[in-house]
Each structure stands twice: as structure tokens, then as C-alpha cells.
Amino acid sequence: MQLTGAEIIVECLKEQGVDTVFGYPGGTILNVYDALYKHSDEIFHVLTSHEQGAAHAADGYARATGKVGVCMATSGPGATNLVTGIATAYMDSVPMVAITANVNLPLLGKDTFQEVDIAGVTMPITKHGYIVKDVNILAQTIRKAFAIAKSGRPGPVLVDVTKDVTANTCEFEPMEPAKTERTSKYTQEDIGQALKLIQKAQKPFIYLGGGAILSDAADEVRAFAKKLDAPVCDTLMGKGAYDGYDPLYTGMIGMHGTKASNLGVSECDLLVALGARFSDRVVGNAKKFASNARVLHIDIDAAEINKNIHADVAVVGDLKQVLSELCMRMEQASHPEWTAHIRELKEKYPLKYDQEALSCPYVMEELDRITKGEALVTTDVGQHQMWAAQFYHYTKPRTFLSSGGLGTMGYGLGACLGAKMGRPEKICVNIAGDGCFRMNMNELATASRYNIPIIQIVINNHVLGMVRQWQTLFYGERYSQTVLEDAVDFCKVAEGLGCIAIRVTKKEEVAPAIERAIALQKPVMIECVIPKDDKVFPMVPAGAAISEVFDGDDLAAKG
DSSP states (O other): OEEEHHHHHHHHHHHTTOOEEEEEOOGGGHHHHHHHHHTTTTSEEEEOSSHHHHHHHHHHHHHHHSSOEEEEEOSTHHHHTTHHHHHHHHHTTOOEEEEEEESOGGGTTTTOTTOOOHHHHTGGGSSEEEEEOOGGGHHHHHHHHHHHHHSSSOOEEEEEEEHHHHHOEEEOOOOOOOOOOOOOOOOHHHHHHHHHHHHHOSSEEEEEOTHHHHTTOHHHHHHHHHHHTOOEEEOSTTTTSSOTTSTTEEEEOSTTOOHHHHHHHHHOSEEEEESOOOOHHHHBSGGGTTTTOEEEEEESOGGGTTTSSOOSEEEESOHHHHHHHHHHHSOOOOOHHHHHHHHHHHHHSOOOOOSSSOOHHHHHHHHHHHHTTOOEEEEOSSHHHHHHHHHSOOOSTTSEEOOOSSOOTTOHHHHHHHHHHHOTTSOEEEEEEHHHHHHHGGGHHHHHHTTOOOEEEEEEOSBOHHHHHHHHHHSTTOOTTOBOOSSOOHHHHHHHTTOEEEEEOSGGGHHHHHHHHHHHTSOEEEEEEOOTTOOOOSBOOTTSBGGGOBOHHHHHHHO
């Protein structure tokens, strides 16, 4: 059948099972939006307040569902406004397809109104990028984009289409989408070497990254941990891949990881890295990281092997497949003295905070209690992000969504909207600091426009908290441009954008506010006013070994 390029884009989206698209229209992409209008009963389009919000929403949708998220924008500034969201998805290996339209083909390269080489701009932050100048290859390009986005190590793909291609016609043949293959490159010799390391270990420790979630390997991780009888720590991206209540779980590792995780990894004789990339925020001083341990690194991306930390044995492949094979072939291990020692570390160094004043840790604990750990939590970036990672117990994958690699302030609200669209049955809560909230709070208008019942919790300490913490500890309390004392009233802003607003200033007000927000089934913002000098502990100074982790008690002891 003869279809226009715009109609082909919509038909290809339908082929791929896309039910929700996030975007913002403009001149060059009008044909596509006209085609979407005719298929609005099949593909729901969410008009965000800003294109960056659309990219973050597509990202949140993808992380929450495991499907490919889709966002759209027009040429020029519309396309460039997607860049931060695309980079966020790229750093965290999120499957996403961004579709942009460009000026007509004869006008390319002539500084035409709203012309930008968006494929060139995004080349370093996409798995692949296309600019389509011929309608006859449009369908195959869209199909390739989805296949690339979700295969191997996932990531974002950009498809830029000139406006005349969206208007031109050609023959379209429907096609079933190809099955996604997660290719594995390991050999049986690799598996054998891994088994030898595992068998020799007396003090094994499992370090869990985002790959465990991307490969849907939570069940396999649990079985592997039990069979190895090893404690488990996770990264920010790995949260939920292992039950946060399990006795073997020791909490997060790294700059704001628990003492049990950081000290345990520093003492172990085998570190098993599962779908993790040894980020600088995890490793600290690379020369001193896990210096007593042999390293077994399992990852689908061969480029990660030996990139940051030397691996004694590496298995390159899909984590779900590799762990299944290892569990099948390895014998049940037992390390009672080692696991008892780690339990002692957990008991000796629990996470602590000021119990008197209203604080973010208290808010997270109340949210955990009220939702029974079943909420889907998104965050922005900063102190609140770390507290959300530390004090909420994530028991299932795809329930903690946060910008880990890029550290994007303003990520959370858009991601929360996308997550709620993809998982409408979940209570979806975004945790933001007041600094982050200022960046993309306009997306509350999107929530109210579609009555998307998300809960936005703003942890308001009237400062850029994480930067202030560093200024306090390492910059002689010189608070350069980190104080946000001004006349902005977040409750009035939220109400002005069509949402319900609740201000909380006392501990006893937290639970009623959360319970009311859940019951209302409307978009609600809860502002929690906390002291400006609350700090995230434990902490590892930049460039230090993770064994040098310290907390508030250590600071007090130093005087």
C-alpha cells in the first residue's frame, strides 16, 4: 500500500508495539503529528511542557517497563532540547528511539530556519544515528533503530527525517519485528575459569550493577548469591535487582555506600562484578580498590572489561544466560565465618540520621512503610538521591529510576511521568531537591493536563545540598552560589500548574501527607522543609580508597 513517510513512521511504531509517545510538535514534524492524530486511538501522545521532559519521560517509560521509549521533537531547538535526555539514556544504557524532523532536503546545509545537524550533535551520545533523506528506506531505518536500541547493551538511537520525506509516498509492506538477540561471546573455557575462581574463594563478595536489571536477571542473581553464599552490594543503577531486605544484602557501594559494603569489598578475596562498569563513584582510588581480591567480571559489553579495573577472569555475555550456566555447574558453597563477619559490620555500622528533626531519610522510611516497599521511585540528583537509595528498601527490579552516569538534575519528574504511563498500576513518586525541582518543575503542568497521578516530593533545604556539603567539608564553608533563599513558593507554583500542594514542616505531618497523596489519585506535590546542613553519610572523599569511608560519628570523634 502507498503511504506517506509520516504514515510509515506511525505504522512502524505500531509494528514495534509502541503505545505511548512523548513529544512536542513544530513546523518540520507537522506531517508526523497529523498522522498521529489519525491514530490517536492506538498510540497515546503525551505533550510535555519541554522537549527535555519528553526525553526523560521516554527514558522513565523504558526503565520502568523494559520496552523501548519513544520521544519526538521538531528541528533546531526542539531537537537540541532532547540532547540532555538522550545523553542521560546513553550513560545508563536505556533503550530509546528519538525521532526528529529536519528541514526539506534541498535546504539542508544552508543555515535554513531551525536547521541543526542533530545526527552530528548526538553522535557521541547515541548507539547509532540516522538522517533519512529517501522515503524508500524510512521503514527499514525505523526498524533498525528499534533493533539497535534494545539489542546487546541497550541505548538510545536517533532517527532524523527531512520534512519532504515525511510528505513523500512509497510502497509500505508491514513486517513482524525481529526478535531481540542478546549475543554472548564467552566460551566454555571462560566459564571454567570463572568456576575455578569461585571454588577457591573463601571471602567472596558480589557487586551488582545496572546490567542485572537490563538483562532481567534478578532471579538468576538471587540464585547465584545463595549458591555462592556471598554478601551482595549494589550500585545506584543496580537497586532492586536484589532484595533490599535479604540478609545477604549489605547496601550500596561507593562514595555514599554503606560501611559494610565498602569495608567488605576491601576485605574480600573474590569480587564478582555482575553487569557493572566500575564507575569512579564506586571505585574511588582505583589502585586501592578491592586490593585483596581476584576479580571476576561478567558483562555483555566487552568494552567494559579492563576499562577501569583489571579483571582476572572475564565472561562477556548476557548476564541472565551466564548466571544460569554458572548456577547449573557450580557446587553449593558455604562461607559461614565470612558472612557472619559481614553481618557484624552491618550491625556495627548501620545507616543513621538525626531522629529529632524532619529529614529526608525519615521521609523515605515513612514512604517505604506506607507503600510496603512497592512504590516506583524516581529521583533527581543530589543528597535526596542518595537518601532515596539508602533508606528505601527496593525489593524488585525497575522500581528505582535515577540518572546515575550523567547525574542529570531535572531528570526525575519527566521520568516519573513516563514510568506512570508505562506502569499505571504502581504508586509513582519522584524525590527531588529544591535545586533540581526548579529545573523541570514545569512538567507538573503535564501531570495536571492528563491527570497523571504521580506524587512529587520536594526536599527543600533552601540550598544546593550536595554542593554545600562539599563546600562545608572541603572548601572552608565558602558557600559560593549554593544558597537558594528567595521568595519562590513551591506550593503556589504547584497549585498554579494545576496540582494539589501540601507543605510539611514536622515529622508528624509526613505520614498523613503521603497517605492523602496516595488516596487522592491526582498529581500531588509534597514540599518537605528540612535543615540546610543535613549531610549524606557515609562518605568517601574524592580520590580516596573506599576503605577510607567515614560518617558523622567519625567526624565528631576527630573534633
